[in-house]
Amino acid sequence: MRLVILEEYDQASEWAAKYIRNQIIKFRPTADRFFALGLPTGSTPSGCYKKLIEYHKSGDLSFKYVKTFNMDEYVGLPRNHPESYHSYMWNNFFKHIDIDPANAHILDGNASDLQTECEAFERKIAEAGGIDLFVGGIGPDGHIAFNEPGSSLVSRTRVKTLAKDTILANARFFGNDLSKVPTMALTVGVGTVMDAQEVLILITGAHKAFALYKAIEEGVNHMWTVSAFQQHPRTIFVCDEDATLELRVKTVKYFKGLMHVHNKLVDPVSTMKDYIN
């Protein structure tokens, strides 16, 4: 893995956004060959989304030939509820960029047949040629997407019942009324994300530090599902200093020492202006 450690949240968001930008531009997506991007929601990636929007508005990055696949969505929450992941993606990303709506895929938590919806999502990913870069986050309990502790590490897109920890963590978005928090979600599986060509996990904040430790310094364990990515050939963890608080000094020093190598991935930063006339 690469462990990219930046000082603060803003720098981590920017590094991640630059990396995503460079990967898309390097790919040179066209109408015949789309770039497939997996996307997360939550407070962690919002800084990264802001930077991506900036790059789009400055004309350096277009999402015209990008297909997106979000990781998850609540079951039973009306799509236009302010806390639905559809709302999050619209307000924080889609409405500011030039993506074709037909190419923005989010699981439908109100589908009449959830099982079919999940299978269809897997099919859409396959039809897109697989995900080129899957961006994700990590929960305080080490979960990726809604693959709660105990989820199979080879799981596919399916319905999951949320762990108590997750429900408690989400309560703040529902007026601290536990009865209003959704208890189920549709989520890509650990296996689904593992199939991606490349995975970028954004982890910021001291409250995520223990989960990061469990994910990268302990063994592969279905109780900390992000640990599965130890077995992925191309994973990048982008974090801020606070997220490294539970890691061994040796680990942190080693990867900080590699920053000059890591930074070659984002410097120079490419622009679509170079090849779009």
Place this chain on the structure above:
Amino acid sequence: MPSNKSVSDSQIIQFINCRILKDHLLQREDLWVRDGKFLDPEKLFFDEEGFADIRVDCNDSIVAPGFIDVQINGGYGIDFSLATDDVSGGVALVAKKILEHGVTSFCPTLVTSPPHIYHKVLPEVKVHDGGREGAGVLGVHVEGPFISPQKKGAHPEMFLRGFEAGGVRDVLETYGCLDTVAMVTLAPELAGSPAVIQDLAQRGITVSLGHSVASLSQAEEAVRQGATFITHLFNAMLPFHHRDPGIVGLLTSDRLPAERTVYYGMIADGIHTDPAALRIAHRAHPAGLVLVTDAIMAMGLPAGRHTLGQQVIEIQGLHACLAGTKTLSGSIASMDMCLRNFRQASGCSREAALEAASAPGPAPGAQPPEGHPGLRHRCRLRVAG
């Protein structure tokens, strides 16, 4: 990129670089329109997988609902209470002119007049949506003749009347056809008024209380029967008294049907209402405040003598009085002047001022509430700097 046409073939217009009035706040958001209706862009994106055919750059302007004037007697030399040969032409002229003030919907208002005037004028006024040619007509506001002789203001006494024939019959005899009537101002203390109010409300006509010496309980009864509006608050009604606040007390009455909002017209020309009084009303019941001009035909005309209905009035500066008296006979301030005056006097936010001049904004697609003639109308937009 156009939509997948699953809902409509019409073009989608996206207004960018603008501030819109949404959820009672001016927010930097794009505005989406198709077929003259607001679109929810999120729904458009996910359901129809569509977006804009045309983008209009608003250069950082405010896009706000058009102003609604439910009490305007005329302007630019046109007097709605005069039965001329070209009533619709007169209405159209005013409609076009007030567009410049930001008014996109209005109720041509007739002061107390003899029946033959109503019979001639009312059928000639067409209710229609506005557009480039001028503001839309919501319907006529008939202010009188069923009002109190003690609070007639500038209305001609000889044409005032009560409900002698039982109420509804008097109404039909006086006005003739009610098809084009959107609003009626009457005095609820007149005998027989409850039945009239009920009947008018059931026809979907806004009943407004004014030119009256009603007590608070008479006013409350009127609201229970279906009245939802107060005509130019403070003017032509009993002054607030602490043991019987009269019509003014409706602003804070707790004896009204639940969920009912009482709206009150306010002439904020700086003359008809002292800013302190305006503030008292606004603070007591901000949600009900509706800016009206009560403009007379002299609005837009130079100083001097002019005719209003069957009377002669005199203009000096922003004052318009019955010739030879100090009785105010209407205002000559335009809606945008009123809005600025109101904002300054009340110290309210820009958003609150904009809503007072248009209508408490319904969200795009939402059903507007009842009780205000403007609310039933599709929201028109104006672009302001």
